[in-house]
Structures are given as C-alpha cells and as structure tokens.
C-alpha cells in the first residue's frame with residue numbers, strides 16, 4: 001500500500017463503499033479493504049459489501065423528516081447508496097426500505113466492475129502510509145482499534161453504549177414542566193414532575209415494555225452506571241424513584257414541595273434545541289419508547305431526535321480530532337467516515353462516506369471542495385462531528401435540531417421543516433451545478 005496516487009479505503013460498509021465510489025467518479029484509484037468474508041464482525045453475515053446489519057429500512061423519504069432530506073441531498077449528488085436503494089426498493093409506505101440482499105449485491109457488483117477500484121479481502125491492522133479513509137464502523141476489529149486509539153490519543157474507543165433518547169426542545173409541553181437544578185443551584189434542567197399515580201402507571205408500563213433483541217456480545221460489558229431504565233424498573237417499584245427519578249432537592253414552583261418523582265431533561269447541544277432524558281438509557285423497541293416515555297408529564301407529544309439504543313459502538317472523539325472535512329486535524333491525509341466518526345445510522349454513515357470521498361478527492365485534485373453549510377443535512381452532520389460538544393460527545397442521527405435554525409416562528413412543524421428542506425436543496429443544486437458532482 002505505497003502508491004501516492006491512490007487512496008486506501010478501509011471498510012467496505014455503508015461509508016466505505018460510498019467514499020470509494022465518489023473517489024472513483026473523480027478519477028482517483030481506490031484500494032478498498034474489507035476483512036469480510038475471511039473474518040466477520042458479530043453483526044455481519046453476508047460475503048457482499050455494504051451489508052445492512054439489522055433493519056432493512058433507510059427510513060422516511062418525506063422531506064419533513066431530516067433523514068428524508070439527507071437522502072434527497074445524496075441522491076441529487078450521485079450517491080451509489082441511494083441508486084442501489086431505489087433500484088432495490090420494497091413497499092414500506094413512505095419509508096425507503098430495500099431488499100437487503102439485492103441492495104448489497106447491487107453495490108458489490110457496481111464496485112467490483114469499476115475499473116479504478118480494487119477490492120482487497122484483508123483485515124487491516126496498521127494505518128497505511130498513503131491517503132486513507134478509515135470507515136470500519138462500530139464493530140472495528142481489535143487490532144485496528146488499537147492503532148486508531150494510538151493515533152487519536154485515546155486509551156479505548158469502544159463503549160457498550162446504552163444511550164438515552166434525545167428530544168426536540170420545541171416538542172416539550174412547558175406548561176407541565178419547570179426549570180430547576182437540584183437544591184436550587186441554577187435552572188439548567190427541564191423537570192417533568194410526577195405524582196404517585198402517574199409514577200405507578202409509568203412504572204407498570206415500563207416494566208412490561210418490549211425490549212429490542214440483544215446480540216450475544218452486548219450484555220457482557222454493561223456497567224451499573226448505564227443500566228437500562230427498564231432493568232431498574234424491573235428491580236422494584238421504587239428503584240427508579242431512588243435512582244434517576246429521585247426528587248430530592250427539586251421543588252415544584254406551584255407547591256414549593258418535592259414531587260413524588262421527577263424526570264430530568266438535560267440540554268444536549270450548544271443551541272439548546274435538543275434535550276437528553278437523564279438516566280434513561282434503554283434498549284426498549286423504538287415504538288415502545290415512544291409509547292411509554294410519552295406517558296411522562298410534558299412529553300405527551302415529544303418528538304424523538306434519537307431513540308435510546310444499546311450495542312457496542314466504536315467511535316472516536318471526533319470534535320477533538322477531526323476537521324469539518326472529516327480529515328484528522330493533525331494529519332490531513334487521514335480521513336474518517338461512517339459510524340466511527342459519531343454519525344449514527346445507515347444513511348448518515350453513507351452520507352459521511354460521500355463527503356469524506358469528495359473532500360479527499362478534491363484535495364488530491366486541487367479542486368475547490370464542495371461547500372456543505374449546516375443549512376444542509378450533510379453540512380449539519382459535518383458540523384456536528386467536528387464542533388465542540390456541549391458535554392460528552394455522543395453519536396447522533398440526522399435531525400432538524402442540529403441544522404442551522406431559521407430564526408422565525410412557524411405555524412406548524414410541517415411548514416418549518418419544508419422550509420428547511422427547500423433552503424437545503426437550493427444549496428445542493430448549486431453545489432451540483434458548480435462542481436458537476
């Protein structure tokens with residue numbers, strides 16, 4: 001791996017295949033490495049490239065949904081992932097669901113028949129000394145993980161992630177909540193108070209709610225400190241009330257008293273558009289999260305920017321080490337893409353691969369790079385992974401909460417998101433016209 005005119009892309013999943021494709025379209029040769037099928041991660045099973053490891057849905061196509069916008073941006077700019085998805089679409093209402101085998105086969109055939117992409121079946125353990133995009137995903141193999149940890153200066157990169165849901169601030173019913181910190185030390189949190197009756201009903205539903213299937217490797221490293229909320233509920237009626245829902249030192253302004261229990265929401269982004277449910281890491285199925293967590297006073301109409309999830313997740317502290325073009329700040333010939341950068345989801349991973357491929361390709365060809373501002377869903381993701389995080393950096397799905405706000409009032413959410421989408425697609429059309437991507 002020594003050529004200076006080629007790029008090594010490590011990992012031929014969602015991000016790696018898209019990155020390789022974009023480089024190839026720019027006329028740059030690619031060595032695309034994947035350890036499959038010689039060695040499989042615990043979630044990969046198919047010998048084909050670009051495998052969807054779980055759901056076969058690439059989520060909503062509606063532009064009122066930020067993931068719908070992200071897909072449309074990618075489609076307009078010539079994404080291979082989008083081409084394969086539309087070619088292998090199965091009926092799923094307004095969602096873009098695919099025949100997963102057809103999807104992976106389509107991409108594999110396209111990549112393998114592309115003259116300037118060479119696919120190489122190998123587990124990479126050292127970072128090659130040539131322009132490189134590392135796209136080995138949340139289940140990056142151990143050897144390479146250690147090399148990356150050394151490169152970015154972290155001791156370990158993986159977590160058994162039990163993330164709590166994130167809610168759009170605008171969807172919280174503030175007439176039922178109040179701002180306060182424990183023991184009157186500020187007003188940083190939004191508090192959702194519960195009387196005993198409300199707590200009891202919530203506890204009953206939560207204890208019986210359906211959890212998502214667990215992969216064998218996941219349970220081993222779950223720490224007490226990030227125990228899923230439903231596990232706490234199952235331990236006993238009052239366990240949550242003495243744990244994350246404890247009301248100690250939180251006084252309701254109306255009564256001046258502590259409620260029976262309280263759910264706290266913590267600001268999650270610098271703009272204050274997103275709130276994290278404190279202590280609510282969970283592996284409930286997504287519809288169950290919506291159903292049960294909407295029982296919390298103030299969250300009846302909550303919009304979930306991200307549901308809670310639990311699985312092993314390898315990702316770097318991107319805001320500390322990556323620039324907005326996905327290159328390493330300390331070494332501009334090393335790029336990262338995909339879930340390892342802290343974007344979350346199939347489409348988001350492919351989108352980051354697309355950006356990394358275009359940015360690196362343009363740099364090598366000394367062409368001006370495409371300008372994705374945070375008015376676009378792609379640019380918002382690039383900003384999210386590279387801008388200073390308000391608190392510990394956490395992986396994130398695309399959502400309108402991380403895009404540049406439009407500072408005016410809207411009659412309803414549909415109008416608002418439609419305008420976000422129009423603003424974005426105008427910019428994408430300009431990028432397409434200016435650069436010919």
Ligand SMILES: Cc1cc2nc3c(=O)[nH]c(=O)nc-3n(C[C@H](O)[C@H](O)[C@H](O)COP(=O)(O)OP(=O)(O)OC[C@H]3O[C@@H](n4cnc5c(N)ncnc54)[C@H](O)[C@@H]3O)c2cc1C
Nearest residue numbers: 011013014015035054055124136137141338339345346349
């Ligand atoms: C169990 C699980 C379930 C998920 N379910 C969903 C879901 O339903 N919907 C959703 O939107 N997102 C889901 N995700 C999150 C995420 O969208 C996917 O993981 C997505 O595939 C990430 O894309 P990627 O390109 O970053 O990594 P991947 O698609 O995982 O691609 C990485 C590739 O790198 C290869 N690789 C790893 N290490 C090496 C190495 N050292 N050398 C060479 N090759 C290597 C792997 O074999 C793999 O092919 C899930 C994640 C996990 C772990």
